[in-house]
Amino acid sequence: MTYCVGLYLDEGLVLLSDTRTNAGVDNISIFSKMQVDEVPGQRVFAMLSSGNLAISQAVWNRLSEGVMLDGFRQTLRDVPTMFRAAQLVGAAVREVYQTDGQAMAAQGVGFDVALLLGGQIAGAAHRLFLIYAAGNFIEATQDTPFLQIGEHKYGKPILDRVVEFGTPLMDGIKLVLVSMDSTLRSNLTVGLPVDLLVVRRDALAAGLRRRITEEDEYFRGVRDGWSGALRDAYRAMPAPDWVIS
Amino acid sequence: MTYCVGLYLDEGLVLLSDTRTNAGVDNISIFSKMQVDEVPGQRVFAMLSSGNLAISQAVWNRLSEGVMLDGFRQTLRDVPTMFRAAQLVGAAVREVYQTDGQAMAAQGVGFDVALLLGGQIAGAAHRLFLIYAAGNFIEATQDTPFLQIGEHKYGKPILDRVVEFGTPLMDGIKLVLVSMDSTLRSNLTVGLPVDLLVVRRDALAAGLRRRITEEDEYFRGVRDGWSGALRDAYRAMPAPDWVIS
Known part of the structure; x- marks a missing residue:
């Protein structure tokens, strides 16, 4: 399993992914689920993935080599807009399905993938998309400024x-980090380390990239501190005046 | 869908269930998912249910009429211990499966049910069980003092x-209430009103029964207050000293 989350904020994008990949509970590995591509000053993209690792790695490889869209082969460095970037990722997913989908189905393996694509291209706004296994997608908006x-x-x-x-x-x-910690505590198939990326609006580059491990002092403070903060918060709430006989 | 939760605490049991039952998104009804039976001063039981409503209602009806266990027909008023009470509920689930399981399977309907059984019988401790569709069960312990x-x-x-x-x-x-509110906000198939039951240890009776509606002043305070408390809590957490360029 996986947990990835992206925030679409006025100041920019905050993206976080775990790294646990498992085939059964006794075959656990660490793979980054966050791919970043940037041309500083011109464009920056991050793709976060969940689902079948073979699919998401194939998608990223195809994006690097070029995917057919609008009649010619393009990479994320060619597309003129973030909308086209999301379309390109969707097209890459469909190419993988064309190539591998039938053989996977023959083995009883579903075509399971979901991707977050965040980024910005010079001259336009930063945007955040969620691309489905069918290659179609939705976008975060100010009403719901996060995608998971x-x-x-x-x-x-x-x-x-x-x-x-x-x-x-x-x-x-x-x-x-709090959202990730809640997930880490409850689902063993989501695991540390986690990868954090922050892209400030109009910076057109990765503003902060950090792998957060078990030893990360700040994250340890969040883990311990948040439980304490919740305990304080519920204790501070007034009790009902209901009588328990 | 449903959300029911039971806390197994030193001071007693706290049980909460929602009331939304749906067959599709356009056929929504209110059914209590909490059944209570008490003989004040002698014994008190509460059964909370999730899954197929026809199954859980059949289980409760069978429990009222008597279920075969250890060679004779018993109700919750006959069993000598909470362990036997949980066995009796499990036996009722198996009876329903014997009666209805095959016909349900023929219609493509899974035998989906899960039950919480909490209570106390005079002379022994209060206990809380989770009974599965197979009629087997687990019990809350001091290590994990809640079941959902x-x-x-x-x-x-x-x-x-x-x-x-x-x-x-x-x-x-x-x-x-906070746990229920988090669920209500995120899953439309879990809905108000909710039913609360508190059973104080050794009281051998329902100490507090309350149906909490949209209009309940205390619950409204919890809903609004908790979001505010979380906002205050995360703002009060120190920020990392990481630099975002």
């Missing part, structure tokens, strides 16, 4: 309650 | 982080 893929339920309540388009980037970092 | 059925993921992080066996009943009420 993989094991999303444990980490969703904190985002539902507090993330807004106006949330500052630094607060966004705290929130995706 | 139905759509459990959204409401689990808060419980994972703060519920302990020593949590007071009043705090337990706050926590199950």
